Amino acid sequence: MTTEITRSQSNATVVTSPPPLTTDVAAPRDPRVQALQRFAMSITAFNILGYTLFGFEQAPITPIVCLLVSYATALVLETVDAWAHDRAPAYAGGLRTLAIFLLPPHISGLACGMLLYGNSSLWPYVFAVVVANASKYIVRVRVNGKLRHVLNPSNTGIAVTLLLFDWVGIAPPYHFTNWLHGTLSWLIPLGILMAGTMLNAGLTKKIPLITAWVGGFVLQAVIRWLTLGDSLPGMLVPMTGVAFVLFTNYMITDPASTPVARRGQIAFGLTAAAVYGILVWQGVVFGLFFALVITCLLRGAVLVVTRWRDRTSDSGGTR
Template sequence: MSEQAATRTANRPDPRITALRRFALSITVFNILGHLVLGFEQAYITPVVAVLTAYAVDLLLETVEARTAGRPERYQGGPVALLNFLLPAHIAGLACAMLLYGNQSLAPTMFATSVAVGSKYVVRLRIRGALRHVLNPSNLGISVTLILFSWVSIAPPYHFSEDVDGPWDVVIPLVILAAGTMLNGKLTRRLPLILGWVGGFALQAVLRWAFFDAHLAAALLPMTGIAFILFTNYMITDPGTTPAAPRRQVAFGLATAAVYGLLVLAHITYGLFFALVIVCGLRALVIVGANVRERVTGAPAPGPDRPAGSPPAHEARAGAGPLPEPAAARSAG
């Protein structure tokens, strides 16, 4: 019985890969419908160029890193391995193409996509014995582009349903919300993070209304838009750059909402994206502190995703050899 159970476990599909595939399929279909039906403002060629850029950057950096480290490239092993490897890059490219608007220029989208994919190789920390990227890739690429190119903006929120009206104005957000909730509930298991983020967003709106004379309806209004639903279900919930423990997920969501509220009070635009970058950066500092404490004291420090009392990473993995970063953990966000 134990051998049969082990066989069933080994043959069971990795839920993280399944989540990436469904996410990639969802964002692909949404981009196609967006350009053909919904009224996306970008040129038709924009998502194509963005995805090809993401593929090229990811394959190049993976090849360089693998040869430098003397290990096989992660995309080796046949078409399925290549497909799984490129899923995060595919998602990052389409996310940048869908959310940025660079007028007639494709360069900002290509730049954002390159930053998104490249950040997974450049900004990494050791978590539970393996190097993992800690900044949400797509969100970072978009944020850096918005900072460096003042003439680039976020795609107008109305373009997600510009060319439809009537009941479709309600049906489309509900479909996106339902699909995202199922994905995060069954596969990424990030519903606590969503609850923390949505609850925190509502709380900061109420606090700005109570103490800073903000109009309550206006402060809550972003929650009704498709852009907010997309950010909530497909951006902030990136499993590769958010905590796994439910309590820490809630704290992560609350912190992002709090930083967003502070950015609004400071009259800083694009607060959703900048808030997520800041909170991911703060989480990275916590990880660095936990790693330093473990090295100095020799005692395991309860890091962002490691419960107190667990063995140090170097002891837990003694004799196990190098642990490559799982393909699903390289998600695009």
């Protein structure tokens, strides 16, 4: 009888215990992963529409080559880095882990292929994609015990390519609405603006950065107008184009290479706008991309100095 009671209690325990699957289903999703997924879906859709409706002028093979090269480069670099630091690769752990790992190189590959214009040559796009992925491993700062990249990969690949090869340019502004006329020519930028704003407000939480960047852009234009006599409408017109909207909502808001704190975001956005104004004043073309690289490097320097100061303070306190 004791055996039957024990067996009955054991069965009751089995029946009343909650299934382990419930915990997994209820677990919250990582907002950063969700943001990367939305970014990847948005830029994929924009490329498909670009080659079918908007009038992208690059060869249709360009995004395919960029994606393949970006995937391969990211996997090779991560494998080498994992081996060098005696750790498991970030893509190890199943198909879902691999898919999440490939989201950033997916975005970088399509961004470089979409924003650069290398005439009939494919290798400038390939070069930009390789630089974009490599920048995540070359320029890193240790934050809270972990190595983190400080440069925006896509922007860095584009900026380095423009700097080294003067015959490579940026896709012209009309590139994004080349085959659109009438109402569609302004509905498309508006739609991109709304989608990007919702994404950044809901997932990346970068609205303070966007506000500071846009406000700083207007401010630097007003300052140049008052001090240099430049045309104010001419300096503000770029804000109405698709290129500026894309840069503002999808480039400068990269979660991995921008601050999280509200004050840091505001400082980052204002710094980028100020650097852009100085570059344009000095006659530097493609100022948006170079300004973002410089701002990211300045932020990296601040992180290094802050870490050194904290270590020095801790060492002094233990003596």
